[in-house]
Structure formats: structure tokens, C-alpha cells
Amino acid sequence: MQRKKWLWVFFSALVIALAYFGYMLTPRANILMENDYNNIGNMYIMPDIVQDGEYMYFIGLDAGLDTSGLCKAHKDDYDLENVEDLGGNIKKLFLYSNGVLYYVNGDDNDGIYSMDKDGKNKIKLTDMTCDELITFQNKIYFTGADGLYSMDYDGSNLELVYPQPVTNLFPYGSYLYFIQTYEDVRVKDVVMDQKRILRFCPNDHEMKDIGGRYVERFFILSDRVYFFDEKTLCYMGIDGGDILDIPEYYTHVDTMNFYGKYFIFSSVNKTIGTFAIDSETAEVKKISNNPYNFLLVLNDALFTEKGFLQFTGS
16 A cells, blocks of 8 residues: 555656646756666566656556556656556556566456557466566566566466575676575674575576675666665675775665666765766766655656656757
8 A cells, every 4th residue: 555655646746746846856967868768676666657768657546547457648748638548457567578568467366467568468477476577588587475486478487496585686687686585694692684685597596695784675787786785875796795885875765766877866864865876987966956755767757756857968
């Protein structure tokens, strides 16, 4: 229910901001660039809305509309005046990949399905359900209650590839990275769960512990792993090694996202505002004086609970 509440707040705030404030939140930095419109960053914050560079797709009920179906609107239709209801009973919407959308079907015991962007050609892939789903190396990978699964694009060759619950699936290079929770780890006199980043090789199932202790979320850009660990923004190399803190920022985990080569986040303490780190040069650009509770990257704009930041070119 919390996720649905945030999505309703998101759309309501968006409409109000556009109606009364227009472009007051226009960013101070130019970060408009060619982008593959990857939806992985949004999936960890709000798995109900995806993009393809031209349209945004979302679950109608979660946007306050009288439909549980897949809805489609042009990327510039921020006030949702011309919404097309494509039907269905969508529980979770993951990403646009391989020319189709992947989703959890509420009409069929929450099984995993794919469908075309016009809402047609619905194909059942498996009876299983999931919280996260990505495509990688001609396979679909998704999180089950008992571990990490893979299957072919048509749902065949279903396989349990890692028998431990994982989160934050992130493909990079020839590896799949994710967070695994280790329960009841003793650190000196304290026993608590640890959440560490692991690297998985699909070809030989080799596993490597990359690092972190209490990782809540991570992204990988330009051979750097950016992650939130023990309330601190950090980064390290893709093979692990030394972990470097970025102590001048206190980051809200639901603002960690990325756009092209930029790692984007809000800082609510010390250095306050919303920032974009160029992962290739390490240059930090301040794109808003305001910190936010969550950030969604949709097409070429950054949406917040207060409005939107339109990325601009030179």
C-alpha cells in the first residue's frame, strides 16, 4: 500500500506543479544526453512505471485512474490528459526490453507475462511471480522467494541459478550483480544482518563477494559501483577492493537513480540539494537546490514528489 500511496502522491504533485508553477524546477545543469531509457533504476523505487523514450507506461489504479490496466501516455503529457487504457490487470510492471513489456498478471495468480507495447500479444512465461525482473544475455532473470531464477524469453528452460533470496538485480558487462542478506552476522559483540554486493557469472555460476556491509541499493556506471551503505554514499570498483566514502552527502536511498552516464541523488544533510555525478569524469553537478524523497527518471526528465526537472541541452 505504501508503494501505491507514493505513486498517487507522485502523479498528484506532478499535475499541481505543472498547473501552478510551470518550469520553476528547471535544472541548473545541462545533463541532457543520448540515453537508452533503462528502467532498472526506477524498478527499485517504484515498479509501476516505465519508459521507452517516446511514451510512459503505468498502472492505471496507482495513478488514480479507474482502471487496473496498462496505461500509456506520451512522454510530454505530464498532466495525463490523453491516456490510452490498454487493458489487463497489471500488478507490477518491470521494464521495456526486447520490444515487449514484462509484468505480473493479476488475472492469473500473479504469473509473469510479456506483452507488446500496444497491450496485445500477451504471453504467459511462468506461473511464478517476482519482485524484480531484468533481461540479460538472452535470458530473463527474476527474483523468487527462494532464490534467483532464469528462463528463456519464451518462458522455457526455467532454472534456479542461485538458491538464496537476492535483491537489486543489476547486469553489467558479462556479470550479474545483486545484494544478498546474510543473517545473524557477529561483528564484535553485535549480531545483526548484513547486506553485501555479490557478482554472479551466468556462464559458470561463479560467485564473488564484492563488498559492503549494510548495502541498501547500488548502481554501476563506468566501472564504478555507487552504493548506499550505513547511511553513507560510497563507491568502489566493479571487482571490489577499497571502498571510498563520499561523506559530504547524506543520501535518501529512494533518490538514487541514473540517467545515461550520470548518477543522480538527493542529499538532505551537510551538502543539501539534488546532484548528478558524471561517472566518467567524477564531476559533480548540482541540478536543484531542493532535496527530494524520491526521484524517477522518465524519458528526459526527472520526476519528484514536488514536480519535475526537465533535462536541457546546450
